Amino acid sequence: MSMGSFPTSNKHAPIGPHTIRRATLTNGIRVVVQENHTSPSVVVRGYLWAGSISDPPEKAGLADFTAATMRRGSTTRTYQEINEQIESVGASVFFDAGRRLTRFGGKSLAEDLALLLDILSDLLLHPAFPPQEIEKLRGQALTHLKELEDDTRHLAEREFRQLLYPDHPYGRPIEGTLESIPLIQREDLVAFYQTHYTSHNAVLVVGGDVTAEAVFELLEKCLGGWRTDESHAAEMPPVSPPQEARRSVRTLTNKTQVDIVCGTVGLPRTAPDFYAARVADTILGHMGLMGRLGDTVRDQLGLAYYAYSTLEAGLGPGPWSVSAGVAPEHVARAIEAIQTEIVRMRDEMVSEQELEDAQDYLTGTLPLRLETNEGITATLLDMELYNLGDDYIIRYPAIIRAVTREEVQTVVRKYLDVERFALAIAGPYQE
Amino acid sequence: MGHLLETIESGLPNGLKVLVRPVHSAPVATCWVWYRVGSRNEIPGRTGISHWVEHMMFKGTPTFPKGSIMRLINKNGGHLNGFTSEDYTAYFETLPSDRIDLALRIESDRMANSVFDPAEVEAERTVIISERQGDENFPEFLLNEEVTALAFRAHPYRHQVIGWKEDLWRITRDELWTHYRTYYGPHNAVLVVVGDVAPSALLKRVEELFGGIPAGESPPPVIAREPPQTSERRVVLRRPGTAQYFLAAFHVPEARHPDSFPLMVLEAVLSGASPMSITGGATPTHRSARLYRALVETELAVRAGCNYSFNIDPGLFLFSATVRDGRSLEEVETAIWEQIKRLQDEPVSADELQKTQKQARAQFAYALESVSNQGFWLGLMEMVDTHRSFDTLLDQLAAVTAADVQRVAQTYLTETNRTVGWFVPTEHQEVQA
Numbered sequence: 047m048s049m050g051s052f053p054t055s056n057k058h059a060p061i062g063p064h065t066i067r068r069a070t071l072t073n074g075i076r077v078v079v080q081e082n083h084t085s086p087s088v089v090v091r092g093y094l095w096a097g098s099i100s101d102p103p104e105k106a107g108l109a110d111f112t113a114a115t116m117r118r119g120s121t122t123r124t125y126q127e128i129n130e131q132i133e134s135v136g137a138s139v140f141f142d143a144g145r146r147l148t149r150f151g152g153k154s155l156a157e158d159l160a161l162l163l164d165i166l167s168d169l170l171l172h173p174a175f176p177p178q179e180i181e182k183l184r185g186q187a188l189t190h191l192k193e194l195e196d197d198t199r200h201l202a203e204r205e206f207r208q209l210l211y212p213d214h215p216y217g218r219p220i221e222g223t224l225e226s227i228p229l230i231q232r233e234d235l236v237a238f239y240q241t242h243y244t245s246h247n248a249v250l251v252v253g254g255d256v257t258a259e260a261v262f263e264l265l266e267k268c269l270g271g272w273r274t275d276e277s278h279a280a281e282m283p284p285v286s287p288p289q290e291a292r293r294s295v296r297t298l299t300n301k302t303q304v305d306i307v308c309g310t311v312g313l314p315r316t317a318p319d320f321y322a323a324r325v326a327d328t329i330l331g332h333m334g335l336m337g338r339l340g341d342t343v344r345d346q347l348g349l350a351y352y353a354y355s356t357l358e359a360g361l362g363p364g365p366w367s368v369s370a371g372v373a374p375e376h377v378a379r380a381i382e383a384i385q386t387e388i389v390r391m392r393d394e395m396v397s398e399q400e401l402e403d404a405q406d407y408l409t410g411t412l413p414l415r416l417e418t419n420e421g422i423t424a425t426l427l428d429m430e431l432y433n434l435g436d437d438y439i440i441r442y443p444a445i446i447r448a449v450t451r452e453e454v455q456t457v458v459r460k461y462l463d464v465e466r467f468a469l470a471i472a473g474p475y476q477e
Numbered sequence: 478m479g480h481l482l483e484t485i486e487s488g489l490p491n492g493l494k495v496l497v498r499p500v501h502s503a504p505v506a507t508c509w510v511w512y513r514v515g516s517r518n519e520i521p522g523r524t525g526i527s528h529w530v531e532h533m534m535f536k537g538t539p540t541f542p543k544g545s546i547m548r549l550i551n552k553n554g555g556h557l558n559g560f561t562s563e564d565y566t567a568y569f570e571t572l573p574s575d576r577i578d579l580a581l582r583i584e585s586d587r588m589a590n591s592v593f594d595p596a597e598v599e600a601e602r603t604v605i606i607s608e609r610q611g612d613e614n615f616p617e618f619l620l621n622e623e624v625t626a627l628a629f630r631a632h633p634y635r636h637q638v639i640g641w642k643e644d645l646w647r648i649t650r651d652e653l654w655t656h657y658r659t660y661y662g663p664h665n666a667v668l669v670v671v672g673d674v675a676p677s678a679l680l681k682r683v684e685e686l687f688g689g690i691p692a693g694e695s696p697p698p699v700i701a702r703e704p705p706q707t708s709e710r711r712v713v714l715r716r717p718g719t720a721q722y723f724l725a726a727f728h729v730p731e732a733r734h735p736d737s738f739p740l741m742v743l744e745a746v747l748s749g750a751s752p753m754s755i756t757g758g759a760t761p762t763h764r765s766a767r768l769y770r771a772l773v774e775t776e777l778a779v780r781a782g783c784n785y786s787f788n789i790d791p792g793l794f795l796f797s798a799t800v801r802d803g804r805s806l807e808e809v810e811t812a813i814w815e816q817i818k819r820l821q822d823e824p825v826s827a828d829e830l831q832k833t834q835k836q837a838r839a840q841f842a843y844a845l846e847s848v849s850n851q852g853f854w855l856g857l858m859e860m861v862d863t864h865r866s867f868d869t870l871l872d873q874l875a876a877v878t879a880a881d882v883q884r885v886a887q888t889y890l891t892e893t894n895r896t897v898g899w900f901v902p903t904e905h906q907e908v909q910a
Contacts (some may be wrong), residue, residue, distance in 0.1 A: 082504035086846040086878035127792040128776070129765035134832045136750060136839025138760040153760050156841050168842040189802040196902075303610035334548035337536065339545065348600035349896050351608035370612045373603070390541060403493050403552045410554020417503050418846040473614070 061416060062336050063101070063436040066426070067258035071266050075273045078251045079258040080422050088254030089419035090157050090166065091151040091427050096242030098145050099215040100280040107222015111183065112238045113143040116150070118179035119243060120172045124166070125179055132165055139166050144359045145216060147280070147431075148243075153419070160264055167268035170243070175235055185226060191224050198305040198472040199371070201296050205470035206307035209292040210365055214283055242279065245272040249430045251410045253422040285363050287311040296472040298336030304374050306381065308458045309367025312461055315359040315432050320454040321445055323357055323366070323461065328404040329385065329396050331355025331368060333472040338387050339368060347383060361431075366461055374474045381469070391458045395451040415445035482845075482863060485676050492504055492664035494508050496855055497866055498671040498818060499850055507571040507852040508580035510588065510674075511860055514660035515564045516788065517699055525640015526648055528561040529605055530695060533653060534568065535559070536597045537588040543597070546583055553579055561638050564789045565860040566660075571849045574673035577802030578682065584668070585686035588661055598650040598768045604644070611637045615796075616718050616900045620658040623712045624898035626724045628793060632703040633804035647711070653846025662693035669856045670865075672848040703728065710896040721800035723778075726896045727792040729889050732787035732861035738873045739881040740785045740794065740889070742833050746825050746882065747816065748782040750836035753854065760843055762836050767819075768796075772812050777804050781879050787861045794889065806899045820886035824879035837874050 055374065067079040084178075097107040117139065120123045132139055137154030150170065154162040194200045204219055222230075223336060237398030250269070252261045286309050321365060329338040336354040343353035350372045358364030372380040415421045416439070428440050484498045492586035515527050537543035552559045553570030557580075570580035612618040622637050629635035639645075668687070670679060705729055714825065730736050748769065749762035763769050781798040798809050844850040845892060858866045866873070 048584070057771060082502075085842050087839070087842045087846060126765070133749065133762040133765040134835065136760065136762055136836035138762065153843065155842055164738070182774070182776055183865055185803075186773075186799055189779045189799065192719040192802055193799070194719075196616070298717075302613040303607065305614075333551055334544060339832075344604055345544065345600065348603040349607070351604055351611055373607055373610060376603075403548060407551040407554065410552070410573060411556065413505050413554065414556065414571060417505055420846075424490060 047346050060174070060412065060439045061422065061425070062440045066436045072111065073245055073272055075245045075272065076430065077248045078249070078426050079256070080251075080253045080426060081256060081258060081263050082253055082419055082422060083255050084256045085157050087153065087419060088252065088256050088287060089151065089153045089423045090158045090162065090250065090252050090296050091149065091423040092248060092250040092259055093147040093149045093427065093431065095146070095245055095246070095277040095279050096148040096238070097279065098218065098220045099282060099455065100144060100238070100242065101215065101218065104219065104226060104236060106206045106218045106226040107187070107220070108230055108234055108238055109143040109148065110220050110222060111187070111227070111230050112235045114143040114183050115150050115175055115180060115235050116169050116173050116239075118183065119174040119176045120168045121174050122172065123168060123374050124174070128165060128169070131161065137162050140374045141169070143220060149394040151423075157192065158257060163268045164263050168290050171272055173239060175232055177232055180232055180235065184230075187222065187227050188224065192218065192225065193222065196298070197301065198298060198301050201368075201472035202307045202470045204307040205296060206309070206367065206468055207365065207470035209222065209294055210288065210309070210311060211285065211471060213346070214285060215280070216362065216364070238337060242277050244277045244392040244476060245269070246274055246276045246329070251423045251426045251430070253419040253426065256392075260378050282362055285311055286302040287461075287463065288468055291466055294470045295475065295477055297474070298472065299474050301473045303371050304377050304471060304475045306370045306372065306377065306471050307367055308345070308381070308384065308467045308469040309365050310461060310463060310467055311363050312357055312366030313359055313363050314361060315366070319453070319460070320359055320450050323359065324408065324455040325401065325446065325449045326391065326454045326458050327355050327357040327402050328408060329400050330391055333404050333407055338391070339384060342387055343380055347379070349373075349380045349383065351400065353380070353384065357397060359444075377471065377475055385464045387439040388458070388464050390456070390461050392455070392462060393453045398451070401449070401451050401454065405449070408446045412439065412442065484868070486864070487680060487691040489663060489688050491688065493687050493692060494667045494859070495680065496667065496669045496859065497674065497679055498851060499676055500671055500674050500851065501676060503674050503848075504572060504574050505848055506574040506670060506674050507569055507848040508577055508579040508584060509567060509569040509669040509852040509856045510584045511667045511669065511824070511855050512660055513564075513565045513857040514566055514696070515562050516636060516640070517563045517633050517715055518660065518696070518836055519633055519636070522644060522654075523648060523652060524636040524639070524644045525605070526635065526644075527566055527759060528571055528638050528652060529565050529601065529645070529648065530653055530657050531559045531561045532597070532605060533593055533657070535585050535675070536589055536594065537592055538599070538834050539592065540590065540668050542588050544623050549579060549583070555580070563638060563792070564632055565857075566710060566769070567856060569849065570850060575671065577674060577679075581682060581686050581832060585690065587664065588666065588687070589690050590658060593650055593654045593657065595650045599761065605639070606642060610893065613638060615721070616716070616722055616902075620722050620724050620898050620900045621744070623714055624724050624726050624896050625793070625889035627710050627898070628706070628896035629703055632701045632790060633699065634703075634788070634790065634792060645772065646795075659696050662691050662890050664692040665696055667856060669852045669859070671852045673857065698788070706894050706896075707798055708893050712896075713899045713900070713901055714749070715901045715903050717736065718900065720802070720902060721806050723796075723800065723806055723813070724898040725796040725813065725896050726793040727889050727891075728791055728898070729785065731789060731791050736885050736888075737785075737787065739877050739885040742874060742877045743820065743882050743885055744783055744785045744794075744821070745836060746829055746834035747889070750833060750840050751784070753840045753850065760840065768813070769814050771816050772798055772809060775812070777808050777812055779810075782894045789855065789861050810897070817890045821883065821890065824883050827879070830877070830910055834871075834875050835904065841871055850851060879881060879902065
């Protein structure tokens with residue numbers, strides 16, 4: 047085990063090289079610890095390279111199903127034993143599949159960290175995939191998927207993704223479908239686990255009322271035996287933004303509100319223009335009451351309770367989209383108002399004041415984001431995933447301040463081509 | 478725990494109560510203003526008016542014009558929100574602690590100077606109706622609204638905080654204004670500040686900013702009392718949908734009542750200790766609890782839980798479940814009644830009691846990570862009881878015995894005291910475009 051340098055103690059300094067402690071376990075797993083003695087609790091977060099991108103199309107939902115099954119028993123503990131042991135101390139553990147990664151972790155009182163890590167590593171290294179638990183999960187998943195068929199917000203989001211990424215893993219629902227879930231067999235889950243759940247390039251972050259040395263020692267004991275062979279994630283197929291407007295309408299006459307999602311393909315987190323896009327998105331749909339979109343669609347026109355934008359920049363180019371919930375009679379006006387706001391961002395530079403406000407917001411909210419152990423570990427995990435460096439939080443204000451009005455306009459012009467948006471509508475509405 | 482904190486309580490001559498809790502672990506602070514007004518204070522015809530006033534509080538004052546409140550807080554690295562419950566309306570700003578003065582200025586200003594521009598009232602009418610329509614898209618909301626309205630006959634807890642849509646179409650600007658003038662003022666408010674602040678300097682500033690706001694007249698008391706329920710009530714909603722939902726409500730005492738602690742323990746035995754975090758990162762502990770074992774593990778339901786909420790007046794203890802596809806509402810209901818009967822017939826084990834206490838201790842520790850959470854809990858407890866209950870909560874829960882839990886189960890979870898709702902989905906009216 048190798049360890050990082052000893053930290054200086056200054057609880058009010060932002061998190062940086064002077065507070066972050068690192069170690070590499072003997073099998074190569076990177077471990078990052080940030081001590082936080084605010085409250086006697088601790089959070090553990092990690093990721094490994096298993097995502098829905100590797101789902102076979104006819105078995106959509108496999109990564110998600112596998113993650114859910116991980117929680118359902120080890121070779122030495124039943125599901126109920128795990129629940130009893132972990133919950134008896136008010137702690138929790140989770141596995142959660144995304145498109146590229148599966149995240150896992152837990153939370154407990156600091157005094158129970160050893161128990162938390164013991165159970166988490168047991169599940170990670172020795173899952174049992176009990177057949178009866180798989181069937182229970184399948185039943186729950188199918189009921190849940192039926193509920194989603196009645197959820198206009200979910201339907202609009204799902205249809206939007208399918209429009210935007212046709213025949214692409216980014217367009218398939220992570221949770222699978224009513225058709226795919228029945229096809230997934232126990233062998234599929236075991237094979238997915240064996241192929242993807244390796245420690246190769248896995249990262250673990252711990253934040254809370256702990257000492258780094260104690261955490262390193264515990265983790266070496268718990269996870270030192272995790273196999274290291276390379277994971278075989280599927281290749282990311284190329285993505286291109288739509289070359290024409292795409293539209294889908296799901297009519298549910300029993301509902302009272304219409305949910306709308308529209309947008310296009312954005313950019314990965316590592317793109318050079320990511321920060322300009324973040325600033326643009328803040329101005330468009332976040333700052334104050336949901337940015338310019340909130341100002342117009344909600345505040346001036348009174349068309350919607352919510353109207354905001356989302357920039358989903360991850361390992362790949364996620365969507366850059368706008369979501370709104372409106373009354374059926376206001377659908378056309380709301381869509382028009384959203385388009386007008388985007389066109390305005392494209393045709394005119396944002397004002398100096400708007401840029402400065404957005405920069406103040408993005409840099410000023412850092413202390414809030416780093417207040418809780420969840421916030422600390424989520425930030426550190428992103429820093430690992432995107433190779434941002436231990437001094438990222440210190441550098442971050444300067445990065446945001448360097449974004450110019452021209453860059454904001456350029457990034458909107460480059461990506462937000464409203465004439466070629468995908469648009470999904472779900473609710474009591476017909477064309 | 479080594480993390481004991483102290484709350485400094487003080488007041489201004491105009492009636493404003495002030496709670497300050499210095500917490501120096503991070504350079505952040507939170508400012509909350511709580512008004513003793515919610516849907517509980519509403520009369521028929523004006524349901525939803527408290528929540529609408531809350532929306533109007535973001536429409537500006539002469540000093541902080543429309544849109545500037547949220548923008549200024551964001552610009553200063555903070556976030557804010559407001560929310561309305563049955564019993565209270567609360568506003569908060571959480572900021573880097575050196576900016577907390579801005580929150581105090583905003584809150585003192587809008588306590589007295591909010592503008593209720595008629596055009597803004599109209600624009601907000603459709604926003605609020607849109608908010609309600611969004612809620613209506615969820616079967617669980619519709620079922621909850623029906624069951625609550627049936628469980629209460631006389632008490633204003635019978636309507637939802639959002640209000641009836643008919644009232645939302647009708648309520649006037651002047652009614653909103655009157656509601657604001659009646660309930661918003663130092664005499665009906667509590668200010669809570671938690672975080673990296675120096676109490677003496679802060680209190681001086683509070684005096685400067687809030688001291689000049691005149692005390693208003695005492696708002697009218699809520700005099701409605703719910704008569705005891707004497708027989709079971711039932712409602713079946715048949716509407717298009719894709720899943721079956723179950724909800725049962727039992728009348729239970731108010732937060733101030735000594736039985737509230739055994740009821741919290743009972744809740745934890747059935748569905749795990751309630752998360753105390755309002756800032757995300759909830760830590761569920763329901764999978765080893767009785768309802769999950771009896772309903773989800775047996776594949777009758779995909780979700781099952783219960784909830785006791787703190788209220789000023791006697792409120793409801795709710796049981797809810799989503800029926801697993803292929804199973805029936807009858808089966809789910811029977812299984813829930815069996816669990817209640819078990820609590821009435823046998824005392825819970827020492828291990829189970831101990832587990833709920835440890836869970837509560839953990840949830841409490843998680844809540845302490847954030848100043849916003851602490852501000853929320855101090856204020857909430859002050860609204861429904863006293864803020865001191867927040868710091869003594871764990872001791873109170875630890876004092877609950879198995880006999881107490883059995884007694885409250887026998888007293889409140891009875892057939893004549895319950896209202897039962899079923900959501901039965903009918904064929905979905907879907908048109909594929």
